[in-house]
Amino acid sequence: MKVKVLQEDLLKGLSCVSRFVSVRAQLPVLSNILLKAEKGKLKLGATNLETGIVFEVGAKVEEDGLLTVPAKVLLELTANLPPGQITLSSEQEQLKVSSGSFQAQLSGILASEFPSIPDKLDHTDFTISGDVLQLINKQVVFAAAQDDSRPILTGVLFKFSEDNLRAVATDGFRLSSKELVFKKIAADKKTLLVPAKLLDELYKIVGGQEIKVALMEREKQIMSEAESLVLTGRLLEGDYPDFERIIPKNTPHKASVDREAFVRAIRAAAVFAREASGIIKLVMEKDKIIVVAESPQYGREESEVEARVEEGGITIAFNYRYILDFLNSVTGQEISIETEGPTAPGVFRDTKDPSYLHLIMPFKIQN
Amino acid sequence: MDTQKLWKDVLETIKVSVSGANYSTWLSQTFIISVKPVGETGLPADRQVVEIGCPNAFIADGLEKRYFTLIQDSLNQVTGIKNEVVFSVQQIQNETKKTIESPLFSQNLQSEEKSLEDDLKKARIRPGFTFENFAVSSSNQMAHAAADAVSKNIGNAYNPLFFWGGVGIGKTHLMLAIGNYFLRHNPDGKALYVMGEEFTTEIVEAIRNKNTQEFKKRYRSLKLLMLDDVQFIAGKEKVQEEFFHTFNTILREGGQVVLTSDRPPTEIQKLEDRLRNRFEAGMIVDISPPDFELRTAISLIKAQQKGMMLDMDVAQAIAANIDNPRKIEGFLTRLLAETNSFKEKITIELVNKILGKTNGVLITPQRKATLPQELIDAVCDYFSLGKRKLLSDTRTRPVAHPRQILMYLLRVELGLPLQEVGRLVGGRDHTTVMHAVGKISTNLSTNGGLRDDILGIKKYIS
Numbered sequence: 001m002k003v004k005v006l007q008e009d010l011l012k013g014l015s016c017v018s019r020f021v022s023v024r025a026q027l028p029v030l031s032n033i034l035l036k037a038e039k040g041k042l043k044l045g046a047t048n049l050e051t052g053i054v055f056e057v058g059a060k061v062e063e064d065g066l067l068t069v070p071a072k073v074l075l076e077l078t079a080n081l082p083p084g085q086i087t088l089s090s091e092q093e094q095l096k097v098s099s100g101s102f103q104a105q106l107s108g109i110l111a112s113e114f115p116s117i118p119d120k121l122d123h124t125d126f127t128i129s130g131d132v133l134q135l136i137n138k139q140v141v142f143a144a145a146q147d148d149s150r151p152i153l154t155g156v157l158f159k160f161s162e163d164n165l166r167a168v169a170t171d172g173f174r175l176s177s178k179e180l181v182f183k184k185i186a187a188d189k190k191t192l193l194v195p196a197k198l199l200d201e202l203y204k205i206v207g208g209q210e211i212k213v214a215l216m217e218r219e220k221q222i223m224s225e226a227e228s229l230v231l232t233g234r235l236l237e238g239d240y241p242d243f244e245r246i247i248p249k250n251t252p253h254k255a256s257v258d259r260e261a262f263v264r265a266i267r268a269a270a271v272f273a274r275e276a277s278g279i280i281k282l283v284m285e286k287d288k289i290i291v292v293a294e295s296p297q298y299g300r301e302e303s304e305v306e307a308r309v310e311e312g313g314i315t316i317a318f319n320y321r322y323i324l325d326f327l328n329s330v331t332g333q334e335i336s337i338e339t340e341g342p343t344a345p346g347v348f349r350d351t352k353d354p355s356y357l358h359l360i361m362p363f364k365i366q367n
Numbered sequence: 368m369d370t371q372k373l374w375k376d377v378l379e380t381i382k383v384s385v386s387g388a389n390y391s392t393w394l395s396q397t398f399i400i401s402v403k404p405v406g407e408t409g410l411p412a413d414r415q416v417v418e419i420g421c422p423n424a425f426i427a428d429g430l431e432k433r434y435f436t437l438i439q440d441s442l443n444q445v446t447g448i449k450n451e452v453v454f455s456v457q458q459i460q461n462e463t464k465k466t467i468e469s470p471l472f473s474q475n476l477q478s479e480e481k482s483l484e485d486d487l488k489k490a491r492i493r494p495g496f497t498f499e500n501f502a503v504s505s506s507n508q509m510a511h512a513a514a515d516a517v518s519k520n521i522g523n524a525y526n527p528l529f530f531w532g533g534v535g536i537g538k539t540h541l542m543l544a545i546g547n548y549f550l551r552h553n554p555d556g557k558a559l560y561v562m563g564e565e566f567t568t569e570i571v572e573a574i575r576n577k578n579t580q581e582f583k584k585r586y587r588s589l590k591l592l593m594l595d596d597v598q599f600i601a602g603k604e605k606v607q608e609e610f611f612h613t614f615n616t617i618l619r620e621g622g623q624v625v626l627t628s629d630r631p632p633t634e635i636q637k638l639e640d641r642l643r644n645r646f647e648a649g650m651i652v653d654i655s656p657p658d659f660e661l662r663t664a665i666s667l668i669k670a671q672q673k674g675m676m677l678d679m680d681v682a683q684a685i686a687a688n689i690d691n692p693r694k695i696e697g698f699l700t701r702l703l704a705e706t707n708s709f710k711e712k713i714t715i716e717l718v719n720k721i722l723g724k725t726n727g728v729l730i731t732p733q734r735k736a737t738l739p740q741e742l743i744d745a746v747c748d749y750f751s752l753g754k755r756k757l758l759s760d761t762r763t764r765p766v767a768h769p770r771q772i773l774m775y776l777l778r779v780e781l782g783l784p785l786q787e788v789g790r791l792v793g794g795r796d797h798t799t800v801m802h803a804v805g806k807i808s809t810n811l812s813t814n815g816g817l818r819d820d821i822l823g824i825k826k827y828i829s
Binding site for chain 1: 387388389391392423424425426427428429432455456457458470471472
């Protein structure tokens, strides 16, 4: 293999694929990345055996070939080289990196040891526009569970119907649901369960680009392709909890508040709530919400926010982090909070956006 | 053939020929999904297709490329026939299908449970004492049937229902089970569980605070009154009078009264005649101490409640060595602590070890002081053996067997150290004693005659 590539391009590609290198790989080759030169392109590949990525970097290929080298070393090396041309050439298990007066020899492992990662889609089941991907990430992905104790909840549920897509995520304490206009997918599939992490990474890498998605039924994989990369991940299996059942139908207590004023009140309350397991109380009164936080150590805080309230007179306690997460996910001027009562989940909405719904389970409070 | 076992065997063979890192990366999370014989119908299959599950497509691909032949060869070797190997992606299904338990998804359920819990709390009924987890055998069959009938027909079946019997035989359990059943089916029903002593204090308090009216209102409006250890109110005039009126009012209003005591009404001294009379008008059931089979069942039920898995032989060993359900509970707690801290599996050996350690020492601190000599005499009497012969060197079975029983009793009943036991039985080594104790406690669960022998000997010394 002999390739000439620009340092800027290589660095961008390397920092992108090294996210998918196993952190604690037992097999040394899994902490490597694959360099593959063919058809005038340099392809960088990495996998942690759950997710795999192939990233294309524009390059001048003088000789085809492939080799794997330790991801960390190559990344740090490239980051410290000056911008401009870098020459990569391989000889058996050695990679020679040279740029100007700089030269390095890197010991690698033969590519035949490396798992094969798909680098192109053989069909397309549907496409997701950049906007849709952004909305899903902003409003749904954050509500998925972070820890693996309940694998099914680490996924985002895609529910397809005639002309829309509903994306849902929950970690058992809160739930986000977003309806999106969407063309029906070709494959005869009603629901998909995609790891939230995968969507997060995909969005971080491709930003607002349109992506093509292919489902590999037999391999239980989902492949997504954007301009310069192919990301392959695992589809989650299992029964997603029946989320429709828990969305309250009848919510007599309602309050609408100005978003920014509410954000300020919650942030202020958070100072005290942080010390008290994150609990803040919302007291709904006739034309205001009083946000109360108490910490046994530091004291008590109270702020009033003007609000339009229907059937006030209740106090409901939430974790402020969940409320802030919700407030960060919407852009409208006004938000609404509805509930059946102090022990039932709170329904949070952007009053201008009926397609988005967020549920938060309250704390039980003693009187 | 058991596919789990088969795959374990295959992996063992493969493990030898691949490196540890390769093994844990590629093979450790695989399993067999299915084994399908291929062959003409009617003929014994000489080939089979084995479908291997891999956690994800990368691993399936990797295995197919690298380890296909190795896996096939190992399978051929282990099964003795030809195998075709197919890889599929399938995540290991957790055996215990975990339901999603979280505030958001269990809220509705929770509120129902919650209200029952509240009701139980209000009625002072401890949850967890239900008919479902009450083991029934000949010794308490009658009591169970009566309780069952009463709970299904409050106020009409047997009124009052009076249980009596010794400690730890399930009187209170049955009583609470009635209460549990009642509240489960009548969420608005008024029920109250109260101990004789509590009842007394409450009356005294009420008299002192001059609010007996409130007390009367509270008790007399009950649909189900459960008074535990009624013998405690005997000899207290004012309390008996108040109880008499409460009792009458409840019965008149169609309510149910359930009582327990450690002896039958006729034997409760200083109980007013009019009360005794009324108790006797209802159903009086005595519960005798649980027999071996019931104790085994109790061990199993209690272990299950604690989330332990007991094998039948283990449960039998426990039941054979411990005669009181409360002690069984205590023993299981100890066993649980032991297994948790040492990550040991519950085996009969472990149980015997702890039995030897705790029984009679920790669990029954106030055991009767029996002298070792008395025990030796009792064994001699029981087996009609001379003491000299019993403690001699003779190893013939008619002598050695009683001697082993003696060692077991000295160790388990008196809690003597192994060496001391050895010294008492004619200067024997402590390992001899360990062997004897182990052997007897193991045999106890299977050998009915041995149990009778030991009970017989215990009779001699009590």
